[in-house]
Every structure is written in C-alpha cells, then in structure tokens.
Amino acid sequence: MCGIVGYVGEKQALEVVVAGLRRLEYRGYDSAGVAVISDGRLEIRKKAGKLANLETLLGQDPLPQSTTGIGHTRWATHGGPTDHNAHPHVSADGRVAVIHNGIIENFAELREELQSRGVELASETDTEVVAHLLAEAMPDSDLAQAMQAVCHRLEGAFTLVAMDPHDPTTVVGARRSSPLVVGLGEGENFLASDVAAFVEHTRDALELGQDQIVVLRADSVQVLDFDGAPVEAKPFSVDWDASAAEKGGYELFMLKEIAEQPKAVADSLRGRLDAQQRIRLDETQIDDGVLRQISKVVVIACGTAAHAGMVAKYAIEHWTKLPVDVELASEFRYRDPIVGPDSLVIAISQSGETMDTLMALRHAKDQGARTLAICNTVGSTIPRESDAVLYTYAGPEIAVASTKAFLTQIIAAYLVGLYLAQARGAMFEDEIRAIMQDLSDMPQKVDLVLDTVEPVRALAQEYAEAGSVLFLGRHVGYPVALEGALKLKELAYMHAEGFPAGELKHGPIALIEDGVPVIVIVPSPRGRSVLHGKIVSNIQEIRARGARVIAVAEEGDEAITPFADHIIRVPETPTLLQPLVSTVPLQVFACELATVKGHDVDQPRNLAKSVTVE
Ligand code: M6R
Secondary structure, eight states, X not given: OOEEEEEESSSOHHHHHHHHHHHHGGGOOSEEEEEEEETTEEEEEEEESSHHHHHHHHHHSOOOOOSEEEEEEEOOSSSOSOTTTSSXXXXXXXXXXXXXXXXXXXXXXXXXXXXHTTOOOOSSOSHHHHHHHHHHHGGGSOHHHHHHHHHXXXXXXXXXXXXXXXXXXXXXXXXXXXXXXXXXXXXXXXXXXXXXXTXXXXXXXXXXXXXXXXXXXXXXXXXXXXXXXXXXXXXXXXXXXGGGGSOTTOSOHHHHHHHTHHHHHHXXXXXXXXXXXXXXXXXXXXXXXXXXXXXEEEEEEOHHHHHHHHHHHXXXXXXXXXXXXXXXXXXXXXXXXXXXXXXXXXXXXXXXXXXXXXXXXXXXXXTTOEEEEXXXXXXXXXXXXXXXXXXXXXXXXXXXXXXXXXXXXXXXXXXXXXXXXXXXXXXXXXXXXXXXXXXXXXXXXXXXXXXXXXXXXXHHHHTTTOXXXXXXXXXXXXXXXXXXXXXXXXXXXXXXXXXXXXXXGGTGGGGOOTTOEEEXXXXXXXXSHHHHHHHHHHHHHHHTTTOEEXXXXXXXXXXXXXXXXXXXXXXXXXXXXXXXXXXXXXXXXHHHHHHHTTOOSSSOTTOOSXXXXX
C-alpha cells in the first residue's frame, strides 16, 4: 500500500527513483510523484493515475539533474486520487518535501492545530500535516531532529521519507509499523518500501525496527530511535536478483507467477529433512518442549493467506489432533480471542507487512501466545516480530492477485503441522516420511496441471458474460472454492462466491437459475469416498435447477462424468494435497476471464499488493 523510494548517490536520482517506482507500482497506482533538489530548491512533479502518467508529465516538463531524490506511488486513503493529493507534499514555506505510507490517525486534530496557526493546507491528505509540522520544527533543528520531534506527535502507522533543500545530500526516513528497508550501495544508498525497488543496484540491505529513523547519505547510513539514540540495524542480503522481479518474456506477472508454481513449491520444500529423515525447520526457534505444551493452534491471516490457513487447518488437526482455529486477522483483536501461553499463533503473510495481520500478531503476543510467521519476504515486520519464522521460497510476487504465494503457504503450514506432530509424537516417523514423499511429488503434479490447462482458457471465454459464478467445495475443497471466487472477484470484477457444497441448500441455492455457472471442486473418490458421494448429490441438486456445472475432478474419476457440463482434470493426489493442484485451473480461469474483459490483470482496480493500513 503505497510504494516509497529514496536515493542519495552519484547517479541521476530521477532515473533511479522512477525505476524503483516501476517495481513498486503493484503497491498502489492511484497517483505517482517525485521530488529532487536542485540549486537549493525542491523540484516536484506529480500526477494522478498510473506511473505512466507521471512519466508523460516528466517528458513534457523535465526535472533538473540531481543526485538526491524521493518518489511515491499511492494507494489513496485520505483524499481522492487527484493531482493535488498525490505525494510528495511540501510545507507552505517550500522547505520540506515528504512522502508517506500508512495512516496518521490523529491527522484531523493536527490539521486543526495547523489551521489555527494560519497554515493553509493544499490537499485533503493526512500526509500534508507532516510536511508543515516538520517545517515548523526546522528553524531550530535539522531534518532528522525535526523528524524525531514530529514522530512523537503522530498516532497510527507510518513510513515517512523527507528531504530538505538546505541539506541537499541527505534523505531522512522514519517508520512505525509500516515497511521501510535500506539498500546499501557503493557510494550510494537507498530507502524503499521493499527491496524490489533497489535490487538491481544492490542486494545488501538493512532491516529497520519499530520507531526508528534513518539518515541516508551517499557514504553513510545512520539509524536512530525516535529520541535520537543510535541503533544497530540488522543487515540481510536479498536472495533473488532483479530478473526475478521482471516479466521474463510473459505478458503478465500473473501468468509468470502461475507458471513458477512448480519451482516455488519445490524451493519451499527443499532441505526440510535432516540426515535421519526427520523434519527440520531451521528458521523455527520455538523449543520442542514448548511445542509439546501447546494445546491449540490459531492461524491469523487475510485474503488468500487466510484461505491457505483454512486448508492447513484440515491437515494440522488430522496430524496433530490439536484444535486449529483460522481467524481473519482484521476481526481477531476486536473481539476477545481466547489465546494464551498454551496457544501457537501462526501468522501467514506473503508480504509480511499486512497491517491487519501485524496487529493481530501483536495482540496474540500481548496475551502471551507463542508466535510463528509463515512469510515470503525476508526482513519484513511480521517475521521480525514473531518468535519463529518459516520462510516460503516463492520469490517476489508482483501481481496483486496472489498465486504462487498461496501454494507455498500451504506447503509451509503443512511443514509446521508435520513438525508439530513429530515433536509431540502424534504420528509415526514413517507416516511423516510418506507425507513428505507425497509432497515432493507435488511440483511435478502442478507442472502437469499447467501442461493441460489450455481448455480452461476456452471455458473462461465461454463464461465471460456470466452475471455471477459460484464455487463449491467440501473439506479442503471448500477453501479452494473461496480462493477461486476471490480470484474472480479481484481480477474479473464479477460477482463470485465460494460455498461449502453442503451449505448451499440452507439458503444460497436460491441463487441458482438457468445457466448459472458453478465450479465444483470434486474430492478424490479414493480419499473419503463419502465426500465424493455427497458432492455428486449436491451437483444433482443444482443441475436440477438449471446450473451449468464445471467440475474440477481427478484423472480417472469417471463417476463424475455424467453429472458435469465440463470437466477440468487434475492429477490423482492424496486428499489433503489436492488444493495444490485444484487451485491452479481456477487461477488460470480468473486470469483469462479478466484478460477477455480487457482488465488490468496485474494491477486490478482499487487494490494494492501489500495492505499496510487497517
Ligand atoms: O501479504 P499478505 O499475504 O499478508 O496479503 C494478504 C491479502 O491481502 C492477499 O492475500 C490478498 O487477498 C490477495 N490480493 C489475494 O489475491
């Protein structure tokens, strides 16, 4: 949610900053803006809409050369997506330019206070108050000191990056609960919401902690707390290169990321068995003795990550006999969740920065729970604040709609479940090894789905004009149905809903009328065959009312043939692993439908990749 870039060095700042914004545009695309310092003055260009609009403006009205600059791509919260609400915002005296990600919750009172002192505000944003407050603090202090003073006055979550033309070779950043990382170059340094912005220049980075300020110059990086005391920041290195964040010959990031799933699954499984063939989770720092005392597991996550958690619930309960609750993180802390020292709270997040999940995690920690993060982004806040972390190795996910992250989150959550079962003696070691063997077959099976998925595109074209699409599943097929519906909503802007197939008759079946397409995730007939039989009955109930049934069914499941209008085949897979294959055609279906409708698949309307506001 909002992408931020800052640069100080020897290169032309504008080029570095705009290239960085291009890589961060998935974080928000309501407007974009840049600022550089030239001849002791701030020079700003900003424009509503996508980055391309800003680039056109820069072509018509070029910026002067400068080696210090900042840039922003916005997901609007306070104030519409207009030119004047675009960042950077400048203080009335032209002394400070600031960009911001997050929400300043006390902005209304700060705004009134500024107005009472005669300050005129030029935008409706919460950000602009920061520019004026910084300028007011500046006569007696430098920008870093002013930033400390102002941060003490702000409530909410924020990343701020600012420049002062009186100190033209310095950029100052600050963070509370919103993402900001430092890129360390040779004679140049970077600030960004995530490493994608600078990975083409350097893979050496610094994590910033909560309530920290960073003073960036070409040859130094100084990290301070909000009281100005120096802080040691943790270095890390990025384990992928710039090409991983490029389309690599694909038309869309989403298509590339769908195709990368076999590798992402294989990478997330690699090295998880030790010499004794026991599960090893290197990054997990919770003692086995503690895990033996756990009496419940709670998964907190949002959107697709929550669906991965729902899939994992079936497996972890089956393997460990521990109760598993899956909670939407945005709801978690606003009731009275029963968690404590005997709870293992698993936060699942691709970005590691989702504010709802972060706040739920903090709430769980306050209750004394043990916390474990499943995350795809090294150096992000959620793993940093968890007791233990298990990274997924999906590589950067750029398309706003999550695909490879989902599959790898399921893999990671399954590894946690098996590890728990092993630590607690809930399963025999040969049982665990057999499941690990099944998991190791999955990259090849996902590959097989990708090889045979072409007819799904034709199907998507056939249903492009449907008013609504329903998705049904049972057991692990239910969260897959939810995920299929979410993909269709966010990409094709169609009404789509996922239901547990057995629940339909309790109300939603009233939605069925002649021709309504219903995608049914059919359980394996070889698993709990009773589930297969039940879903066949559910299919008959909806067909009797005119539904057109698209079944996602296993190879060799001939019993389903008479009951479906179309069948999408997936390879034979153990029941608990079926989501890893049955989700893939639904991703392709949504992607194709959105393409047919002419939508921007990688950057769907109203959305942003990393949701860093509550
Ligand atoms: O980065 P996270 O995994 O925490 O993100 C959670 C959701 O915002 C995310 O999965 C969202 O639902 C996706 N756009 C769905 O495709």
